[in-house]
Amino acid sequence: MKTLTNTTYLAKAVGIAVDNVLNAGGPFGALVVSPDGRTFEGVNRVTANNDPTAHAEVVAIRNACQGLGTFDLTGSVLYSSCEPCPMCLASSLWARIDRVVFAADRHDAARAGFDDAVFYDYFDTPAENRLMPVVRDGAEESGYLEPFNIWSKLETRIDY
Numbered sequence: 391m392k393t394l395t396n397t398t399y400l401a402k403a404v405g406i407a408v409d410n411v412l413n414a415g416g417p418f419g420a421l422v423v424s425p426d427g428r429t430f431e432g433v434n435r436v437t438a439n440n441d442p443t444a445h446a447e448v449v450a451i452r453n454a455c456q457g458l459g460t461f462d463l464t465g466s467v468l469y470s471s472c473e474p475c476p477m478c479l480a481s482s483l484w485a486r487i488d489r490v491v492f493a494a495d496r497h498d499a500a501r502a503g504f505d506d507a508v509f510y511d512y513f514d515t516p517a518e519n520r521l522m523p524v525v526r527d528g529a530e531e532s533g534y535l536e537p538f539n540i541w542s543k544l545e546t547r548i549d550y
């Protein structure tokens with residue numbers, strides 16, 4: 391669905407990505423637009439902040455949640471200068487973002503040296519061949535159900 395709104399917000403996301411490169415950041419920008427039309431920006435600060443999770447999309451989600459005083463962005467749209475990686479997709483799902491709209495795709499990013507493709511491949515690879523093993527080992531004696539048990543009984547808990 392090509393709309394003027396999408397084009398306008400994507401152009402804004404691309405513009406802040408350009409500015410960010412000139413400010414020692416990675417070439418990515420994103421915006422969260424809330425249902426009332428407020429916009430919250432994010433730019434990539436991975437190398438600038440030594441934070442591998444500081445992708446533009448995650449930073450925009452954090453700024454929107456801080457600005458709106460909520461952990462639930464239902465009704466909001468995430469615009470990104472580039473196709474979100476699996477971390478940013480998962481972050482958008484947790485944030486209950488309604489819709490994600492992007493400009494450059496993962497292949498454009500790969501040509502610039504950002505190989506998000508290996509992270510997509512991770513989920514298509516059988517568990518025993520994965521780049522980073524994730525194992526359940528030594529859990530038996532750890533008391534692993536206790537956090538859930540006390541959470542389930544907690545009357546003041548905030549479900550999400």
Ligand SMILES: Nc1ccnc(=O)[nH]1
Nearest residue numbers: 418434445446473474
């Ligand atoms: N889509 C993205 C890939 C890598 N870094 C970012 O900030 N965004």
